[in-house]
Amino acid sequence: MAKDKTPRRPQAVTPKGFRDYFGADVTARAQMLAQIAAVYHRYGFDALETSAVETVEALGKFLPDVDRPNEGVFAWQDEDMDWLALRYDLTAPLARVYAQHRNDLPTPYRRYAMGPVWRNEKPGPGRFRQFYQCDADTVGAASVAADAEICAMLADCLEEVGIARGDYVVRVNNRKVLNGVMEVAGVLDPADPARFVQERGIVLRAIDKLDRLGPDGVRALLGEGRRDESGDVTKGAGLADAQAEVVMGFVQARGDSGAATVARLRALVAGSATGMAGVDELETIADLLAAQGYGADRIVIDPSVVRGLGYYTGPVFEAELTFEITDDKGRRQQFGSVAGGGRYDDLVKRFTGQEVPATGVSIGVDRLLAALRAKGRLAATQAAGPVIITVMDRDRMADYQAMAGELRRAGIRAEVYLGNSKQFGNQLKYADKRASPLAVIEGAEEQARGVVQIKDLVLGAQIAAGASLEEWKDRPSQHEVPRAALVDWVRDFLAGRS
């Protein structure tokens, strides 16, 4: 009976698909966000922070008549029975903000935003339900000069956070060119855009798989379909050979130079007004970037970039890291895409009825951090542990705190050991676990002589764990320093280290 009354203890777990970030993982991300924000700011973008919660209606991805519209988002009903949801990106909230505040905002409105977004999707290895995005968008600028600027800024951001030139490429394409190709291939009728919607979807997905399937795989998907190694069959778009060849010509149109690519594309879409307009835009973007010194080592025109999102209407771009990393299973592989964006002229129209031209980019900060970590380039941001003032005499806590205070006022990270100080070995184990560079010791004997012992923990790390104080005092990694010289000695020591 007594047992029945004992409440079950709650489980200490993160919800499925969520995780905790500790120490240097947090500070490395904060540093990267600050670096990217500084570039965005220098380009004239202003900060915007919307709340994590939006009305499902404003997010707009979902049908109002669905009983529980939580496909893909985390959603719930508020006290008035309206549906609220966590934002799934930073673009939908921007469209809402611009529509809501457009009379007060400058036009163009150039804003950057950073923060977590949430996706109610099946979690998997490396796939989490909360992750960071860092976006910049220009709303109200129809000129492709705005798109070109975003591409240049994206390249600058990647270099700012430590991706060397040559280790990334920003690839640019244009949805209008793609639509022109669809027209020429006979799967888009400008007079009846609803026709061939299904075929176009298959074509888009096929192009997006070029990296993985190669040209033959894409070609198969354009026609009858494709059987993979496991024997599974993916249905194709059912294009005739002549149609498929037009699409393949597009996918493989990238030439040795931007000019060569543009020339091939122009030949391909001849006859489609939309397509020709798209090629002109690509050419303008390429010219603007070249004039500013952004050459093919940084930004290239690449017709194989399609980007998944349906809302893009013009230029699309993505940044890819070109170096290889070793995955969990020891295989070498390309790191792939870390940022993407494009022009979306219809998002604000949902609210206002008026078309508002907009373009922007979203940097996947968590993927970018993973890339830098895989390349071993995050070492500099690993935070060093604090100097630990050990407690030899619990009645002298105020003296030890005074040491920590002196060190902190000199800008040195320091703390007094606040656990159970009876076992000195525990204090050293603690310092080890904290990656402390130094431990300071002042017992009665040292106090009487006006000195402190300072232990170099990096040198002494292996021996320190578990060793008794007596053994430990004889190590060469220990220094006797006048109490009055504590701060200067530690400062000099740490400066010599870095």
Place this chain on the structure above:
Amino acid sequence: MAKDKTPRRPQAVTPKGFRDYFGADVTARAQMLAQIAAVYHRYGFDALETSAVETVEALGKFLPDVDRPNEGVFAWQDEDMDWLALRYDLTAPLARVYAQHRNDLPTPYRRYAMGPVWRNEKPGPGRFRQFYQCDADTVGAASVAADAEICAMLADCLEEVGIARGDYVVRVNNRKVLNGVMEVAGVLDPADPARFVQERGIVLRAIDKLDRLGPDGVRALLGEGRRDESGDVTKGAGLADAQAEVVMGFVQARGDSGAATVARLRALVAGSATGMAGVDELETIADLLAAQGYGADRIVIDPSVVRGLGYYTGPVFEAELTFEITDDKGRRQQFGSVAGGGRYDDLVKRFTGQEVPATGVSIGVDRLLAALRAKGRLAATQAAGPVIITVMDRDRMADYQAMAGELRRAGIRAEVYLGNSKQFGNQLKYADKRASPLAVIEGAEEQARGVVQIKDLVLGAQIAAGASLEEWKDRPSQHEVPRAALVDWVRDFLAGRS
């Protein structure tokens, strides 16, 4: 019929109780968080970032048998029908993290965390459903040296973000002293803690209202109750006069010095072991802080501090800003509390069954920002607008972008006007709205002569709006500068400004 088919446009609004933050409001908060994080880090605390979403069970404020446990939190059921919720503070997630990872974490575990929290409460003026907290906690340290350290760090944080010494005070009390007083007053029976729970609740709430009601108001609530100006009656605790006098003695025990206060408290709780232990702890904290130079100008013992949260078990503290501000209605008033915390030894026990001593502080960053804004101390963080390169000839966009690029590489915030450039006046209105310091103009005539015109927009702000180019060129606030000297001139100009 056609009308019925038109989908209703979504409303561009934030959900009730949520808001957007623009520009300098975002960057000022980011700067404050970075300043506080730097202090926490210097004190040896490590960063932790948990996800916004926790299981309702882990948050633990709510009964598992309630049909919809969303009282106070935003909660929903996931695909497995488990309840998830947005965190309502940063302490509950810390208890979960420590219980989950305790074998891998150092003990004591010293962590700081910052980020938004969400409360599903009735929104009101200045009360939002999402706001920022910035916490530091030491888990696994039983010593009140940990509490003293948190108080000192809180004072350092306030000075770091720009609250001058004298404009704030950290007030410290101890729940054990309060419990001792309750014992002496006969409303707490250590042998049967469940007795008098309701009376103690009323006593606590009464003490918490001392600022607002004064001693007479509190005294009334300890006895029969109190009728306010509107005639409404608040039920009292029903204490006899002798009992109430003990509580009033406690509330007003603050003396001229910490030592005087401690002496009065010791006399009050004589006979209660818990109370005496609490007074000893307060004395130790006061001694530790005094030894480190944190005197009564920064940290005081104040028995009127009770802090609302039920989970505190020992020292409690709060930081109050002591200056007056003018509210929306022009009334002068004290700004009040901006941070609070204390010792909570039972939170981790919920998960593990083992008591884990812990203490920490939470800084209300949004309130602190409001205080600095009210004092006019945020001016320095107001971001200056970008230098605007105007577009005189749309075919020369690349040249204008090159100017912006040169300025940015020199670290100067700059952008080319990307809106409709046909009306030059619009470009100047835009620059004005962006708080731009300078506009750069290079038409065909300037290009031919190898110069640019640079307009001082701060000087010319009033005349610029709506003026035609011709009028505007004659103003003394305009400077003709060789194109090759653009960057140097702008750099020198802005340096002279700051």
